[in-house]
Amino acid sequence: MERRVLGRTGRLVSVVGLGTWQLGADWGDVEEGDARAVLDASAEAGVTFFDTADVYGDGRSEQIIGSYLADNPGHGITVATKMGRRDAQDPDNFTLAKFREWTDRSRANLRTERLDLVQLHCPPTAVYSRDEVYDALDTLVADGAVASYGVSVETVDEALTAIARPGVASVQIILNAFRLKPLDEVLPAASAAGVGIIARVPLASGLLSGKYTRDTTFADDDHRTYNRDGSAFDVGETFAGVDFETGVEAAHQFSDLVRDTVAQDLTPAQAAIAWIWQQPGVTTVIPGARNVEQARSNAVAGSAEVLGPLFASGIREIYDEHIRAAVHDRW
Structure with a gap:
């Protein structure tokens, strides 16, 4: 699998990483043994970047990763975690004292x-x-508590504000075939500044796998059920902010595009992931996986051949027809 330097961290990471929200909560139940098997399969497939957060399962995701890495010394894996959502979302809560508590x-x-x-x-x-x-x-860096810091953002404007700060090593942002706006300004700005880009929600919460129909349902504790209206957190995190029925129709067209324009034997999900990391300025893509099969399939995308301009233009056509009006100016 190809590797790239993650911005100002100086760390070499795989172009396909692993998002571990699924291993903590909000995607239905995943047993700890199954979660460790996902980590193991990802590492065996060449994944060297795990992304987690302190609120995924109230720390469960971090704990599973910590246990796994302790049992596998010399793993060479970079772990990125996130902080800031354990308290009320008041800007005044973002203080050194809170940062020390969370880290x-x-x-x-x-x-x-x-x-x-x-x-x-x-x-x-x-x-x-x-x-x-x-x-x-x-100060956290100077104290040795963290090696590097970055931001995870919802909007393009937030990303550009952070990129301008000299200490920011990376920016994590939603980027996929249904969320193209970061291509216009964020990726060029990050490249110019030497800031890494971590692309999350690469499959639009599974839509881009092409496996869903309008009748597909999800567990009650799955955010794809309870956050469709954005009542729990930013609705852009669920199906990339796209109405489910609209997303299903667009995703089926995306699957047709893969079949018609991609010479390699890639699934729609693999093509969606490969297209993202092949965009100039992207460092790594972090699809999630709830089982070993998904983890291995995602990793295959990290060694895919470059997808051609016909595929890229097809993505634009689908986006412009179905998606742009609903999401482009919102995030």
Whole structure:
């Protein structure tokens, strides 16, 4: 699998990483043994970047990763976690004292003295512009609690604000065939500044696998059921903010596009992942996986041949016809 340097962290990571929200909560139940099997299959397939957060399963995702890595010394895996959603989303809560509290908890969960990368977890927009926030993050680095810091954002404007800060190593943002806006300004700005881009929600919560129909249902504790209206968190995190029925129709067209224009034997999900990491400026893509088969299938996309301009133009056509009006100006 191809590897790239993750921005100002200086770390070499696989172009396909692993998002571990699924292993903590909000995607239905995943047993710990199954979660560890996903981590193991990903590592065996060449994945060297795990992304987690302190709120995934109230720390369960971090704990499972910490246990797995402790049992596999010399693993060479970079772990990125996130902080900031354990308290009320008030900009005044983003202080050095809170940062120390949150990172101390993550260090214990991950069984490490120093976190590889800690990201602000989609905080209120005002946080990205506060000098004291970055001063506090710089202090964490100076203290040795974290090696590098970055941000996870909801909007293009938040990303551009963070990229302008000299200490920000990486920006995590939703980027997929149904969320193209970051291609216009964020990726070029990140490349120019030497900031890494971590692309999340690459399959639009599974839509781009092409396996869903209008009748597909999800468990009650799955965010694809309870957050369709954005009542739990930003609706852009669920199906990339696309109405489910619209997304299903667009996803079927995407599957047809893969079949008609991709010479390799790739599934729609693999093609969706490969297309993202092949965009200039993207460092790594973090699809999730609930089982070993999904983990191995996702990793295959990290060695896919370059997808051609016909595929890219087809994505644009689908986006413009079905998606743009609903999402482009919102995020």
